Amino acid sequence: MTAKMDELNLILLRMIFESFGIEEYYKEKELDENITGYLRSMKYRLPKENEDPLGFDIHVDKSIITILCQDSVQGLEVLSKEGKWIKINIPKGALVVFAGNALQAWTNGRIEAVKHRVVMSGDKERLSSGFFSVPKDGVSVEIPPQLVDEEHPLRYRTFVYSDYLAKYLNSTRLDALETFAGI
Numbered sequence: 001m002t003a004k005m006d007e008l009n010l011i012l013l014r015m016i017f018e019s020f021g022i023e024e025y026y027k028e029k030e031l032d033e034n035i036t037g038y039l040r041s042m043k044y045r046l047p048k049e050n051e052d053p054l055g056f057d058i059h060v061d062k063s064i065i066t067i068l069c070q071d072s073v074q075g076l077e078v079l080s081k082e083g084k085w086i087k088i089n090i091p092k093g094a095l096v097v098f099a100g101n102a103l104q105a106w107t108n109g110r111i112e113a114v115k116h117r118v119v120m121s122g123d124k125e126r127l128s129s130g131f132f133s134v135p136k137d138g139v140s141v142e143i144p145p146q147l148v149d150e151e152h153p154l155r156y157r158t159f160v161y162s163d164y165l166a167k168y169l170n171s172t173r174l175d176a177l178e179t180f181a182g183i
Contacts, residue, residue, distance in 0.1 A: 005037055005039065005067060005131040006036070006037045006133070008067065009035070009037055009064070009065050009067065009131065009133035010031075010032055010035065010133075012065055012097065013026070013031065013035065013064060013065060013103075013133065014026060014032075016103070016107070016111070017031075020107065020110070020144075020146070020147060021146060022144045022146050022147065025144040025146070029142075034135060034136050034139045035064065035133055035134065035135055035136065035139075036133070036134060036135075036136050037131055037132060037133045037134065038131070038132055038134070039129060039130070039131050039132075040129065040130050040132065041127070041128070041129045042056075042126075042127070042128050042129070042130070043125060043126070043127055044056065044073075044075065044118055044120055044125060044126040044127075044128075045120075045125050046120060046122075046123065046124070046125060047120055053119050053120045053121060054117065054118070054119060054120070055075055055117075055118035055119060055120040055126060056117055056118040057117055057172050058079065058115055058116070058117045058172065058174065059115070059116070059117070059172040059174070060100065060101055060113040060114065060115055060116075060174055060176070060177075061098055061100035061101065061113065061114070061130075061132065062100055062101050062102065062132075062134070062164070062165055062168060062169060062176070063098075063100035063101070063102060063103075063132035063133055063134050064099075064100055064102040064103045064106070064133045064134060064135070065097060065098070065099065065100060065103060065132075065133045066097070066098040066100055066130050066131070066132050066133075067095050067096070067097055067130065067131045068095065068096040068097075068098065068128060068129070068130045068131075069094075069095050069096075069128065069129050070090060070096075070126065070127065070128035070129075071126065071127040071128070072092060073122065073124050073125065073126040073127070074087070074088075074089055074090065074126075075118045075119050075120055075121065075126050076088045076090065076096070076116060076117075076118055077116060077117050077118070077119055078114055078115065078116045079115040079116065079117075085117075098113075098114045098116070099111045099112065099113050099114055100113050100114075100132070101113045101164075101176065101177040102134065102135060102141055102161060104177060105141045105143070105155075105156045105159075105177060105181060106141055106143065106144075107147060108143045108144075108147040108148060108152055108154065108155050108156065109152070109155045109156075110147060110152065113177070115174060134161065134165070135161040135162070136162075137162045138160060138162060139160070139161050139162070140158050140159065140160050140161070141156070141158065141159055141160075141161050141164075141181075142158040143155075143156060143158070154183055155182065155183060156177070156181040156182060156183060157181050157182075157183055158181075159180065159181040164176075164177075164180050164181065167180060168180065
């Protein structure tokens with residue numbers, strides 16, 4: 001299954017780079033060979049009486065792209081640009097695709113990482129699995145020059161993704177990317 005998810009992630013990433021007209025950058029950096037993925041399964045237990053229903057606090061994925069699937073128990077919420085929480089009702093069998101910090105950096109902020117959380121309610125535990133695409137160890141995230149102009153000044157310095165991940169993997173800091181690589 002992970003091989004198929006790797007393939008899906010690479011297809012999505014190629015499509016994104018092509019939509020910005022930077023497919024040559026994608027090929028030049030050999031991203032097909034320099035991106036990998038990992039699968040993580042999560043179980044969110046029901047809160048006890050008088051306990052906070054937050055199953056997973058607000059965070060931004062550190063990945064390039066996250067593909068999420070879940071059981072029938074809802075709970076995923078995303079933060080709108082206006083600062084309002086929006087409950088996402090995911091139909092059975094559907095996948096959710098999130099942009100992560102690495103994609104935000106690679107697109108010079110033109111695609112923003114999704115701030116999200118899990119809030120538990122009801123009487124069942126929530127099960128989900130996420131497939132996270134990430135640059136391989138030692139790969140640099142460098143903003144393609146075509147994505148820097150007067151309207152979009154350079155937002156991030158070039159950085160080694162594994163260095164960023166080592167520092168912020170377990171952090172829920174929403175400003176981790178800006179703190180680590182922001183200009």
